[in-house]
Amino acid sequence: MTLRRLFALSSLAFLIVLAFSPVKNALRPYRALQRQFRVVGIARASSGKAAEVYSSRPIAIQQVWIPELNNRVDRCTTCHLGVVDAAMTSAPEPFRTHPPTFHTPRDVQRFGCTACHGGEGLATDEEDAHGTSADATSPILPTEFIEAGCGRCHDAEAVRDAPTLSAGRALMTKSNCFACHKARGHEDFRADAPPLETLSMKTGAEWLRRWLSNPKAVDANATMPNFQLTGDDIKVLSHYLFARPVPPQLQHAIELAGAEPNGDSARGKTLFAESRCISCHTVGGKGNGSAPELGTIASRASRGWLIAFVRDPHAFYPQTKMPRYSFTDADVRDIVAWFEDELKDFDAPADILTPLRVNQTFAEKGEKLFKSAGCFACHSGVKEGERFGPDLYGIGELKATSLDFGKRSDLPRTLAAWLDAKISTPRSFASGLKMPTFAFDAAQKRAIVTALLAIPAIPVPDAYRSTPVQQAAIVPAGPVGEIMTRYRCLSCHQIGRAGGDISTAPLTFEGSKVNHDWLVNYLAVPYSIRPIIAERMPVLKVSKEEAGKLADAIAMIYVDPSTPDDPFLGRPASDHDAAEGERLYTTFGCRSCHIIGKTGGYYGPPLTETKARLKPGWVFRFLQNPQRWRADVRCPNYGMTDTDALRLTAYLETLAEAPAVPVAAAAPARKEAAK
Amino acid sequence: MTVGEWVRNTSVYRSVIRHGIAPTNRNRSLIIFENLFLHVHPVKVREKTLRFTHTFWLGGITLASTIILVATGILLMFYYHPSVPQAYRDMKELQYVVDNGVFLRNLHRWSAHLMVFSAFLHMLRVFYHRAYRPPRQFNWVVGVVLLLLTLLLSYTGYLLPWDQLAFWGVSVGTNMAKQAPLVGERVRFFLLGGNIVSENALLRFYVLHCVVLPVALLLLISVHIWRVRKDGGVQGPPDDERRSL
Numbered sequence: 001m002t003l004r005r006l007f008a009l010s011s012l013a014f015l016i017v018l019a020f021s022p023v024k025n026a027l028r029p030y031r032a033l034q035r036q037f038r039v040v041g042i043a044r045a046s047s048g049k050a051a052e053v054y055s056s057r058p059i060a061i062q063q064v065w066i067p068e069l070n071n072r073v074d075r076c077t078t079c080h081l082g083v084v085d086a087a088m089t090s091a092p093e094p095f096r097t098h099p100p101t102f103h104t105p106r107d108v109q110r111f112g113c114t115a116c117h118g119g120e121g122l123a124t125d126e127e128d129a130h131g132t133s134a135d136a137t138s139p140i141l142p143t144e145f146i147e148a149g150c151g152r153c154h155d156a157e158a159v160r161d162a163p164t165l166s167a168g169r170a171l172m173t174k175s176n177c178f179a180c181h182k183a184r185g186h187e188d189f190r191a192d193a194p195p196l197e198t199l200s201m202k203t204g205a206e207w208l209r210r211w212l213s214n215p216k217a218v219d220a221n222a223t224m225p226n227f228q229l230t231g232d233d234i235k236v237l238s239h240y241l242f243a244r245p246v247p248p249q250l251q252h253a254i255e256l257a258g259a260e261p262n263g264d265s266a267r268g269k270t271l272f273a274e275s276r277c278i279s280c281h282t283v284g285g286k287g288n289g290s291a292p293e294l295g296t297i298a299s300r301a302s303r304g305w306l307i308a309f310v311r312d313p314h315a316f317y318p319q320t321k322m323p324r325y326s327f328t329d330a331d332v333r334d335i336v337a338w339f340e341d342e343l344k345d346f347d348a349p350a351d352i353l354t355p356l357r358v359n360q361t362f363a364e365k366g367e368k369l370f371k372s373a374g375c376f377a378c379h380s381g382v383k384e385g386e387r388f389g390p391d392l393y394g395i396g397e398l399k400a401t402s403l404d405f406g407k408r409s410d411l412p413r414t415l416a417a418w419l420d421a422k423i424s425t426p427r428s429f430a431s432g433l434k435m436p437t438f439a440f441d442a443a444q445k446r447a448i449v450t451a452l453l454a455i456p457a458i459p460v461p462d463a464y465r466s467t468p469v470q471q472a473a474i475v476p477a478g479p480v481g482e483i484m485t486r487y488r489c490l491s492c493h494q495i496g497r498a499g500g501d502i503s504t505a506p507l508t509f510e511g512s513k514v515n516h517d518w519l520v521n522y523l524a525v526p527y528s529i530r531p532i533i534a535e536r537m538p539v540l541k542v543s544k545e546e547a548g549k550l551a552d553a554i555a556m557i558y559v560d561p562s563t564p565d566d567p568f569l570g571r572p573a574s575d576h577d578a579a580e581g582e583r584l585y586t587t588f589g590c591r592s593c594h595i596i597g598k599t600g601g602y603y604g605p606p607l608t609e610t611k612a613r614l615k616p617g618w619v620f621r622f623l624q625n626p627q628r629w630r631a632d633v634r635c636p637n638y639g640m641t642d643t644d645a646l647r648l649t650a651y652l653e654t655l656a657e658a659p660a661v662p663v664a665a666a667a668p669a670r671k672e673a674a675k
Numbered sequence: 676m677t678v679g680e681w682v683r684n685t686s687v688y689r690s691v692i693r694h695g696i697a698p699t700n701r702n703r704s705l706i707i708f709e710n711l712f713l714h715v716h717p718v719k720v721r722e723k724t725l726r727f728t729h730t731f732w733l734g735g736i737t738l739a740s741t742i743i744l745v746a747t748g749i750l751l752m753f754y755y756h757p758s759v760p761q762a763y764r765d766m767k768e769l770q771y772v773v774d775n776g777v778f779l780r781n782l783h784r785w786s787a788h789l790m791v792f793s794a795f796l797h798m799l800r801v802f803y804h805r806a807y808r809p810p811r812q813f814n815w816v817v818g819v820v821l822l823l824l825t826l827l828l829s830y831t832g833y834l835l836p837w838d839q840l841a842f843w844g845v846s847v848g849t850n851m852a853k854q855a856p857l858v859g860e861r862v863r864f865f866l867l868g869g870n871i872v873s874e875n876a877l878l879r880f881y882v883l884h885c886v887v888l889p890v891a892l893l894l895l896i897s898v899h900i901w902r903v904r905k906d907g908g909v910q911g912p913p914d915d916e917r918r919s920l
Binding site: 020021022061071075120122123124125128 | 774
């Protein structure tokens with residue numbers, strides 16, 4: 001009998017134990033949250049009918065299932081119930097409406113949540129979904145790096161509405177990260193660091209020592225990172241660099257230039273200013289800063305080297321962004337004479353430019369170091385598939401538990417903290433690491449970490465990928481191409497997606513925009529189109545013949561086919577109610593930014609010379625939609641009808657009869673602005 | 676005529692249950708004789724064999740965990756796809772979405788541990804009680820084969836979650852098999868369906884775990900229990916030992 005009682009009792013105990021699981025199941029937190037959401041929803045509902053919808057919501061797991069996007073299942077909306085519910089703006093979390101972005105609320109069903117935010121979409125409890133535990137498989141992206149989510153699909157360097165990501169990607173390219181690290185989309189990356197063949201005739205052992213011990217201390221614009229070389233390392237590297245043979249032609253040119261008589265320093269100073277060298281360089285920190293600081297240039301490079309270099313930079317440094325100005329021999333002599341007089345480091349020792357007497361043993365050691373420290377990756381180029389550093393593939397989704405924190409026991413065990421420390425103090429993790437130290441500030445580090453977190457382990461399917469269209473043959477072959485290469489138009493201007501960001505004027509559709517004759521004159525004597533912008537286009541001393549060829553080619557090649565040649569359809573512009581156009585000009589308030597005659601604002605380009613400068617078809621299309629070619633154009637889109645746009649075009653085109661006001665005189669504020 | 680009597684008189688009842696309800700020895704014997712599942716068991720057992728200290732119920736515990744494993748295993752099969760993109764994800768789904776999914780999976784896992792453990796202890800008990808001696812020598816061999824099947828089931832189930840532990844566990848295990856002389860390479864290739872732990876290995880282990888090994892196990896368990904009866908019932912501590920106590 002006792003045995004039977006024991007049996008009954010133990011069975012009961014087992015039943016109770018078994019009941020644990022269903023009870024736990026019924027008490028899962030999302031159920032309570034969904035009941036709470038009903039209450040919040042009813043309180044916020046605008047009508048009884050809307051309240052009914054909330055009160056009749058079933059308590060159930062919600063999910064977004066996207067088979068095409070790596071079979072993604074996101075159950076975030078099980079708790080975040082108000083993500084696309086406009087009534088839940090400013091509701092308490094987790095019910096609050098998603099802040100409006102380009103993709104929300106319209107694309108929630110297309111992308112789900114974890115495509116941008118990371119985290120474990122399958123999970124239905126907070127800790128697992130957000131991945132807050134140390135060994136979580138996919139932790140959520142911290143909000144400060146949220147733009148990394150954009151980069152999972154958007155491959156382009158510049159992504160709209162993602163300034164941090166775009167800045168990080170641009171900075172990675174500029175810092176030559178991909179010279180050492182392999183990354184998808186950067187397989188063909190070539191660093192643009194200068195070749196070092198003429199170094200022994202350019203500078204001295206002391207300057208090189210200073211440079212190698214910390215490039216940023218010598219030149220704030222330096223892109224070369226600090227390799228934290230020891231005194232011995234610097235010694236052997238210097239011997240190697242000074243032992244490298246100078247190509248005979250360059251040697252000859254430098255020697256000849258060094259023997260030339262001194263130029264006219266005062267004239268050189270004027271020429272330097274006229275040529276607008278500080279559109280790229282800086283002098284004493286003033287200027288654009290994308291090219292070396294010239295404040296102490298005469299203590300950095302020998303006179304012969306400088307003269308020979310400015311005459312033909314491309315012979316020394318084929319990848320340079322610097323154009324080859326059409327200076328005369330005397331011009332260059334004068335400019336360098338000014339350098340020698342004024343742009344000197346007067347505190348530097350007298351022997352700063354004294355070359356090194358090469359010791360062959362040291363030079364051989366230096367050659368080995370040049371390879372083992374990775375100098376070659378930027379300065380000699382690398383072949384495809386032989387990158388010096390680790391592959392960056394999938395770095396954005398590395399598991400925190402798989403990371404090597406080495407000596408850094410101070411760091412939080414997260415991927416973002418690890419990446420941040422890797423780019424701040426790369427060698428603090430262990431001894432013998434080779435990555436150099438870059439001097440990034442906090443914002444730059446955040447941008448780079450964002451760009452790194454955007455590199456996924458499993459790439460999104462092609463249907464979701466937004467890859468910029470590759471445009472071939474941006475610069476035409478033949479003589480025009482040679483002129484464009486010589487003057488390095490792409491160092492500042494963008495054509496399609498290629499080119500630099502110094503100029504605000506892309507040349508992609510320049511041929512549809514400006515008149516041929518105006519362009520010829522402009523190339524000879526450039527000025528700034530918008531009075532508020534500092535003059536930046538260098539005076540390259542383009543000859544009339546070259547300018548003509550360039551203008552011909554631009555009119556032929558850089559054309560937008562959707563821009564009409566003649567919006568007036570063969571009738572004179574004055575037939576199109578220019579008077580009504582003038583009224584529209586007043587109605588839309590164009591004069592607050594644009595100058596006509598003598599009155600108007602300085603923000604936009606003066607319009608008096610419209611007929612001379614712009615093609616009517618372009619003006620017509622621009623008025624219809626100013627952001628048609630560039631998203632960042634500030635001119636408001638008034639949604640003008642075709643008729644109104646045509647009338648306004650007609651008005652602007654008939655202005656030319658009035659005598660053109662010289663632009664230079666109309667722009668007192670222009671010297672300011674630029675960096 | 677009570678309802679109970681009426682039911683017992685229907686032809687359907689009489690065709691299924693062919694013995695009376697009176698607690699007679701004959702009826703008790705018929706219960707066992709006429710049932711395919713029960714008749715592997717003896718009709719009568721000695722009372723002392725039911726005592727806990729006689730066998731420590733180890734065989735029974737092993738059998739009970741086997742039944743739990745079959746039941747939970749079948750339920751788990753409803754939620755599991757033996758494919759590389761799905762297998763691990765299905766573990767997550769059990770955790771996050773399936774009602775009582777974690778309980779189901781844990782029950783399966785802990786029962787499996789219990790089964791291996793109790794089977795070992797059962798074997799030790801049999802050994803120390805000298806129950807492997809004639810006439811039980813055949814059943815001892817069947818038991819050894821059953822233990823092997825249990826271990827193989829445990830091992831094949833290890834791969835199925837398709838996580839890192841599973842992957843490396845099976846990598847190491849099959850590399851050990853490779854070290855066997857002459858046939859090692861072939862055994863490994865046969866087990867994995869290839870040279871690496873891949874989707875073929877997952878599929879093979881799944882089929883072994885859910886079909887081949889359980890069927891073999893259930894057949895041999897039947898033989899094992901049936902042989903217990905044929906060999907004169909369970910043997911507890913040997914008599915000479917009892918005398919010496």
